[in-house]
Amino acid sequence: MAQQGQAGRLQALLRARxxxxxxxxxxxPQPQPLSPxxxxxxxxxxxxxxxxxxxxLPIDIKPGAVTLGELPELFPEQSLxxxxxxxxxxxxxxxLGFETVTALIEVQALGRVTARPAERRRLTRSDAAICVxxxxxxxxxxxxxxxxVEGFGPIGGYRYATHLDDPRxxxxxxxxxxxxxxxxxxxxxxxxxxxxxxxxxxxxxxxVRPVEAPTAAAPVPVPTGATLAAAMTAAPVEVVGVLCRxxVTLGELxxxxxxxxxxxxxxxxxxxxxxxxxxxxLATGKLGEAEGCHALRLQDPSRSAAEQPSGPVALPVPAQxxxxxxxxxxxTASLVHEDAGxxxxxxxxGG
Numbered sequence: 001m002a003q004q005g006q007a008g009r010l011q012a013l014l015r016a017r018x019x020x021x022x023x024x025x026x027x028x029p030q031p032q033p034l035s036p037x038x039x040x041x042x043x044x045x046x047x048x049x050x051x052x053x054x055x056x057l058p059i060d061i062k063p064g065a066v067t068l069g070e071l072p073e074l075f076p077e078q079s080l081x082x083x084x085x086x087x088x089x090x091x092x093x094x095x096l097g098f099e100t101v102t103a104l105i106e107v108q109a110l111g112r113v114t115a116r117p118a119e120r121r122r123l124t125r126s127d128a129a130i131c132v133x134x135x136x137x138x139x140x141x142x143x144x145x146x147x148x149v150e151g152f153g154p155i156g157g158y159r160y161a162t163h164l165d166d167p168r169x170x171x172x173x174x175x176x177x178x179x180x181x182x183x184x185x186x187x188x189x190x191x192x193x194x195x196x197x198x199x200x201x202x203x204x205x206x207x208v209r210p211v212e213a214p215t216a217a218a219p220v221p222v223p224t225g226a227t228l229a230a231a232m233t234a235a236p237v238e239v240v241g242v243l244c245r246x247x248v249t250l251g252e253l254x255x256x257x258x259x260x261x262x263x264x265x266x267x268x269x270x271x272x273x274x275x276x277x278x279x280x281x282l283a284t285g286k287l288g289e290a291e292g293c294h295a296l297r298l299q300d301p302s303r304s305a306a307e308q309p310s311g312p313v314a315l316p317v318p319a320q321x322x323x324x325x326x327x328x329x330x331x332t333a334s335l336v337h338e339d340a341g342x343x344x345x346x347x348x349x350g351g
Contacts, residue, residue: 036063039149040182043141044198048188051137052107059195060185063152066201068176072167074183076197080123082135083173084202085161089300091174092158092202094139096131098123100196103188104131113189128163135160142182142200152180155202162291172269172288173297178204241296242273243287272296 041058048054066074075081076097084092096104102118108130136159143156164170184198244267256262272287274296285298 033150034145034148036146036149036152036182037061039145039152040142040184043145044138044184044186047134047137047141051133052104054103054107054113054188055190057187057193058184059187060183062183064181064183065204066179066181068171068174068179071174071179071181071201072170074181074199074201075167076199078120078123079197079199080127080131081164081167081170082128082131083161083164083170084135084139084158084200086155086159086202087157090158090203091161092179092200093170093174094135094201095199096135097197099194100186100188100198101127101131103194103196104134106194107188113192113194115189115192115194124165125163132160138198155180158202165292169289172286173290175203180204238277239282240275240277241287241294242275243267243269243271270299274298 037058040061040063044058045056048056071093075095078098079095080098080101082094082096084094086092098120099118101123103113105127106113139155139158139160143154143158146152146155179201180203182198182200184200185195186198187193187195244264246262246264269288270286272285273281274283274285275281283298285296288295288297
């Protein structure tokens with residue numbers, strides 16, 4: 001009797017459900033919002049599949065936020081460090097673990113990934129050249145996938161820029177601001193596998209500069225006689241990068257010998273100056289390193305002080321003379337200076 005009662009109640013419930021939903025459309029399951037980890041997993045799997053038909057299994061993907069000071073500590077050990085160039089002069093970084101680089105080399109050289117232990121060695125620029133296509137494909141797929149993730153921020157438009165042998169110059173190249181990070185623990189290969197890591201750090205909420213609307217085409221001017229404009233624009237111009245200046249006496253100058261240390265005043269790397277040989281100030285910027293050489297990252301004069309990279313407060317830069325033929329006022333004033341009747345010599349530290 002109890003079983004008959006339960007069966008009757010079940011039939012009544014099914015009958016009421018069928019009658020109540022007869023005139024209503026069936027409810028489809030609602031799609032779940034795309035998470036950053038799922039979007040990143042789709043991006044790395046699609047990039048490897050399209051380039052090399054390489055299966056990639058995401059073991060763990062962690063999105064996060066890091067500061068510039070924390071970034072070098074998060075790089076995988078013995079990794080290949082890549083600088084990423086993005087829209088609006090934004091700069092990011094990608095670190096490919098040693099096993100990840102080995103898997104990318106094997107799939108391109110052998111057509112498959114092996115499980116053989118790889119001999120540990122220093123990764124070089126040749127390894128970076130082999131990984132360029134994967135870096136660009138991964139960033140392109142991430143830009144597409146992350147566009148649908150709410151709250152993560154735009155990361156599209158980043159591509160391979162250069163390779164760094166040492167992570168220390170990266171601190172000078174990147175701006176001191178919050179960064180979005182993606183940490184990948186991946187398993188490359190099918191029958192034989194190799195586990196590797198990837199770390200990506202991009203500026204958080206990067207400001208993409210709007211594209212200016214194309215202006216109407218100007219009327220074609222009537223051709224005139226030959227001018228020297230083309231030849232003048234191709235003429236070489238020698239410029240000097242100046243980090244600081246110090247005045248010394250002639251006696252101190254004569255006392256300089258090989259191996260002698262010359263103390264320089266305290267300087268700020270963001271106060272580097274780009275000048276002509278005559279001392280004319282052309283621009284200011286931040287001293288750093290790129291491609292193994294000293295480099296000067298020029299500052300945008302149209303940006304306000306709040307938009308400039310944060311750092312120590314710099315002294316105001318003298319206004320640029322309107323006429324480039326005039327000499328720099330700072331240098332002109334220093335040349336007429338004499339200390340206690342002794343002739344003085346100005347030394348400039350620059351590249």
